Amino acid sequence: MSTLEDFRRETRAWLEANCPPSMRTAMPDGELVWGGRTVEFKHEDQRLWFERMRDKGWFCPDWPAEYGGGGLSPEQNAVLESELRRLHCRPPQINLGIWMLGPVVLEFGTEEQKRELLPPMARGEIRWCQGFSEPNAGSDLASLKTSAVDAGDHFVVNGTKIWTSYGDKSDWMYMLVRTNPDVPKQQGISLLVVDMASPGIEARPIDLISGKSSFCQVFFDNVKVPKRQLIGPLNGGWTLAKALLQHERRAMSKFGEFSLPTHFDLLSIAGKYLPAQDASSPADVALRQRVYAMAMEEMAYSLTAQRMGEEARARRNVSGLMSIMKLVHSEQEKDKFEVLLDVLGHRALGWEGEAFEPQELAIAKAWLGSFAQTIAGGSSEVQLNVVAKRVLELPEGNAGKQGK
Amino acid sequence: MSLVYSEEQQLLADTAAEFLMAKSPVTAQRKLRDEAAEGGVSEGFDAALWREMVDMGWSAIPFPEALGGLEFGCKGLGAVFEQIGRNLSASPLLSSIVLGGSVIELAGSETQQAEWMAALIGGERRIALAVDETPRHDPTAVALRAARDGDGYLLTGTKAFVADGVGADAFIVAARTGGQPGEAGGISLFIVAADAAGVQVSPMNTFDSRNHASLALKDVRVAASARLGAEGEGFAALDAALDRGRVCLAAEMLGATQALFDTTVEYLKTRVQFDVPIGSFQALQHRAAWCYAHLQLARSAVMAGLAAMDDPALDAEARARMASLAKWKAGDAAHRISREAVQMHGGMGVTDELDVGLYLKRIRVAQASLGDGDFHVQRYGDLSLVET
Ligand SMILES: Cc1cc2nc3c(=O)[nH]c(=O)nc-3n(C[C@H](O)[C@H](O)[C@H](O)COP(=O)(O)OP(=O)(O)OC[C@H]3O[C@@H](n4cnc5c(N)ncnc54)[C@H](O)[C@@H]3O)c2cc1C
Numbered sequence A: 001m002s003t004l005e006d007f008r009r010e011t012r013a014w015l016e017a018n019c020p021p022s023m024r025t026a027m028p029d030g031e032l033v034w035g036g037r038t039v040e041f042k043h044e045d046q047r048l049w050f051e052r053m054r055d056k057g058w059f060c061p062d063w064p065a066e067y068g069g070g071g072l073s074p075e076q077n078a079v080l081e082s083e084l085r086r087l088h089c090r091p092p093q094i095n096l097g098i099w100m101l102g103p104v105v106l107e108f109g110t111e112e113q114k115r116e117l118l119p120p121m122a123r124g125e126i127r128w129c130q131g132f133s134e135p136n137a138g139s140d141l142a143s144l145k146t147s148a149v150d151a152g153d154h155f156v157v158n159g160t161k162i163w164t165s166y167g168d169k170s171d172w173m174y175m176l177v178r179t180n181p182d183v184p185k186q187q188g189i190s191l192l193v194v195d196m197a198s199p200g201i202e203a204r205p206i207d208l209i210s211g212k213s214s215f216c217q218v219f220f221d222n223v224k225v226p227k228r229q230l231i232g233p234l235n236g237g238w239t240l241a242k243a244l245l246q247h248e249r250r251a252m253s254k255f256g257e258f259s260l261p262t263h264f265d266l267l268s269i270a271g272k273y274l275p276a277q278d279a280s281s282p283a284d285v286a287l288r289q290r291v292y293a294m295a296m297e298e299m300a301y302s303l304t305a306q307r308m309g310e311e312a313r314a315r316r317n318v319s320g321l322m323s324i325m326k327l328v329h330s331e332q333e334k335d336k337f338e339v340l341l342d343v344l345g346h347r348a349l350g351w352e353g354e355a356f357e358p359q360e361l362a363i364a365k366a367w368l369g370s371f372a373q374t375i376a377g378g379s380s381e382v383q384l385n386v387v388a389k390r391v392l393e394l395p396e397g398n399a400g401k402q403g404k
Numbered sequence B: 001m002s003l004v005y006s007e008e009q010q011l012l013a014d015t016a017a018e019f020l021m022a023k024s025p026v027t028a029q030r031k032l033r034d035e036a037a038e039g040g041v042s043e044g045f046d047a048a049l050w051r052e053m054v055d056m057g058w059s060a061i062p063f064p065e066a067l068g069g070l071e072f073g074c075k076g077l078g079a080v081f082e083q084i085g086r087n088l089s090a091s092p093l094l095s096s097i098v099l100g101g102s103v104i105e106l107a108g109s110e111t112q113q114a115e116w117m118a119a120l121i122g123g124e125r126r127i128a129l130a131v132d133e134t135p136r137h138d139p140t141a142v143a144l145r146a147a148r149d150g151d152g153y154l155l156t157g158t159k160a161f162v163a164d165g166v167g168a169d170a171f172i173v174a175a176r177t178g179g180q181p182g183e184a185g186g187i188s189l190f191i192v193a194a195d196a197a198g199v200q201v202s203p204m205n206t207f208d209s210r211n212h213a214s215l216a217l218k219d220v221r222v223a224a225s226a227r228l229g230a231e232g233e234g235f236a237a238l239d240a241a242l243d244r245g246r247v248c249l250a251a252e253m254l255g256a257t258q259a260l261f262d263t264t265v266e267y268l269k270t271r272v273q274f275d276v277p278i279g280s281f282q283a284l285q286h287r288a289a290w291c292y293a294h295l296q297l298a299r300s301a302v303m304a305g306l307a308a309m310d311d312p313a314l315d316a317e318a319r320a321r322m323a324s325l326a327k328w329k330a331g332d333a334a335h336r337i338s339r340e341a342v343q344m345h346g347g348m349g350v351t352d353e354l355d356v357g358l359y360l361k362r363i364r365v366a367q368a369s370l371g372d373g374d375f376h377v378q379r380y381g382d383l384s385l386v387e388t
């Protein structure tokens, strides 16, 4: 106990000394640092914070030191997280590899794969993207068709992945492929890791309703992938994929804590655009009421995030809470932007140009962007299925499996 | 500010759960209702049960030790109210202790506290808070007049929806000594004995079978010593006491909603139609899942509301915001879930045989008590919005 307290004291002192003050503020969009072969820093403090955390092994504090991690026990890791939260430290980098693939390699990879893949990941040297979804395999991921055919010492991969976030900017991809088309769909899937520089790979960005996006469709044309890049057993990828998606959900909810509160503060924007109380028409009053109610819903959500953290630290089962966070947050965001659009009136309808203020244009873009949030990472309907099945333990529908 | 019960608070919740399940289950509330209809008890609660609650110390929970309390805070009280909600248990804990007792704690002189606190906590006497006059709660809307009359006052006007008003020994009456209805200034608080000349108490039989009353006051004379706090400055203490009541009522609604939701999910698993449990229909699954999500949001808001009442670092405005958030979100979740519960029980949901209807009715009354959703949205927002 006393050693854990010592660790807390040392950690606090180290963070106080090493986390630059500008890295302890709410993070605006576009200030995320992405680890990878080429890391871009907006300013020097970002670099310092990145390098110091990297050298401490604290990009992955609870991984074993031999694979480049910090070697912390779960208890120490919890202390570190609470100290990071206490100081409002920004995450030093964002890296899908560390959050999602890393834990899966640790659990299922061979010793050789761990030594090869984990240390560069832990130093933030490789940017990873996730190649799961396909045009005909979205919610029903297991119906994916991109094939990997055995060709001796390597696989030959053909097909296409879609919605791959930063597919054009990433160094490596972890992907699900079909290695056996003749068995029930979950039993013929494998997990591969692929260098995006391999010949035969092309990533094309997709334009969204909100404009240019970081999402790509990635095409694979006879891409050679060495067999040692198969993670876990051949045709055993579905189990790994499920583990990986668990890590994704956990990372998302943790990341949610950092990005709260959102930078469009409803009440202060309403204060700016709505007429003062004594100059309000009945319609203004009604709109004001909707603004208030929306702000209260947001507050109830952030209190729930806080409660979940507290319950998790008290080692209570928070799987029920965890399963509603993404659903509630993404649906609330959608509702919130509708209210904001009403508050701003035609000021929120701009696409580009001088006639609108930057914040007004940003709100319009964010409104359009909010539609993707109830689809990406498991649609709201799929989330509701999960709550019904796993949390409420309602019986399976007779119309067959309803996802998850 | 912690959003979970401490070990001691959880222990209290467990004791309350055990006690109420044994002594005051929903069947007991049903019996109270049916007996009242046949001319039995008219106070809406079982006096013997109330005595036992007092003996267990529940009535002392929120008050400072100096006033004979346990100083166990609103969060401790919330743990009890949740269980009260689960069992739909009726008692004057909210009216006489949380509301009445709090006004006397916050606004009373030492003499008034000496006269009342021990008697309230000990359950020997019962007091009820008379605020509302109009159909919808708004404590600034007080119009009942208190006119100076020599060294005392004459009170004239009406009150409505006074919780546990029938059989109360006295009322705390919010009256206007200055200003206009709609203004917080000019409101004064008086203790008025139920048997004072000119006081008429009439029962309002609400559909939750609880005790509510309307009051008619005609030239009721009270001494200046019956005034709680300074003349015209009663609103702050009144609103602070109401906030404690609001979060406790929110906790009661949360408990009731949780119980009703559990029952409904169980029904979805057992009721078979089209050869399958109806819980396998996605149309119902998604609605049930949303109910669960709102219940979780409500729980967080209620815990924050309870904790805010106990947090000395917060000012009155910050507490008021959190109380409004708790009352609003608990009411919102309770409203959604009680409506779904009836619907998902099909034809059985509208029968008196099931308890579903008892929960629906209690929840609807609790929603309207101490400020409905619209009231609390307005209040939260007006305290939050910064006009620029
Ligand atoms: C912005 C964005 C980023 C993304 N990033 C990535 C990424 O980096 N990597 C990656 O692999 N994928 C990514 N995705 C893909 C994402 O996981 C899929 O879009 C998602 O799983 C939904 O699949 P779909 O688009 O094919 O929709 P569909 O599955 O075709 O769904 C269409 C509609 O049907 C509903 N539906 C489907 N199944 C059910 C059911 N069982 N019950 C009820 N309703 C159902 C859905 O909710 C939806 O409303 C991203 C998507 C978006 C929008």
Ligand SMILES: Cc1cc2nc3c(=O)[nH]c(=O)nc-3n(C[C@H](O)[C@H](O)[C@H](O)COP(=O)(O)OP(=O)(O)OC[C@H]3O[C@@H](n4cnc5c(N)ncnc54)[C@H](O)[C@@H]3O)c2cc1C
Binding pocket: B271, B273, B274, B278, B281, B283, B284, B343, B344, B345, B346, B347, B348, B350
């Ligand atoms: C006031 C009243 C008067 C009535 N009068 C008559 C009368 O005169 N004669 C007579 O014969 N009957 C009468 N009925 C019966 C009425 O027709 C049934 O109550 C009704 O058909 C629903 O059946 P249930 O009550 O068994 O509910 P259930 O069928 O058990 O339904 C329970 C819940 O499950 C839902 N549900 C059921 N199946 C599905 C599905 N496939 N997909 C999604 N959700 C589903 C329902 O919508 C409901 O919410 C009356 C009922 C009432 C309440």
